[in-house]
Amino acid sequence: MKQLKREFIVEAWDAKELSEEDQELLERAHEAALNAYAPYSDFRVGAAVRLESGEIVIGSNQENMAYPSGMCAERTAFFAAGSQYPKQRIESAAVVTDREMEVHDFSPCGGCRQVMLESEIRNSAPIRFLMQPGTGEVIVSSNVSQFLPLTFQLPRT
Numbered sequence: 747m748k749q750l751k752r753e754f755i756v757e758a759w760d761a762k763e764l765s766e767e768d769q770e771l772l773e774r775a776h777e778a779a780l781n782a783y784a785p786y787s788d789f790r791v792g793a794a795v796r797l798e799s800g801e802i803v804i805g806s807n808q809e810n811m812a813y814p815s816g817m818c819a820e821r822t823a824f825f826a827a828g829s830q831y832p833k834q835r836i837e838s839a840a841v842v843t844d845r846e847m848e849v850h851d852f853s854p855c856g857g858c859r860q861v862m863l864e865s866e867i868r869n870s871a872p873i874r875f876l877m878q879p880g881t882g883e884v885i886v887s888s889n890v891s892q893f894l895p896l897t898f899q900l901p902r903t
């Protein structure tokens with residue numbers, strides 16, 4: 747038996763120290779959170795995806811009284827980007843909530859991690875990923891694949 751270890755590395759940033767591009771992405775995600783439909787959780791989440799063209803596509807969580815029919819902000823944004831710009835690479839993405847909470851308690855659900863990972867595989871390049879709950883610290887990852895170790899993939903034939 748041997749242990750197999752994987753490193754998980756993210757950075758914690760003061761939002762004001764980020765590049766203009768990253769700050770704009772966060773702002774667009776916060777604007778998107780205002781469009782959330784979250785009458786059941788009262789937890790409004792916004793996401794923004796920056797394409798290689800510089801275009802930004804947004805999404806917000808859209809809940810439904812049949813709970814599984816709702817959709818998270820991240821997947822709403824990633825699917826919208828894939829639908830509208832299928833040939834464009836995604837360079838970066840941000841997810842935010844308007845709720846002040848511990849930054850370590852705010853990260854994508856498993857379903858969104860899987861979808862973002864597949865976008866990264868389609869991209870053939872890492873997707874820079876930012877997370878900001880409320881107005882606090884921003885957690886930045888250089889890629890999304892590290893959020894889902896031991897990834898599900900179909901067997902190659």
Ligand SMILES: [Zn+2]
Nearest residue numbers: 818854855858
């Ligand atoms: Zn999710």
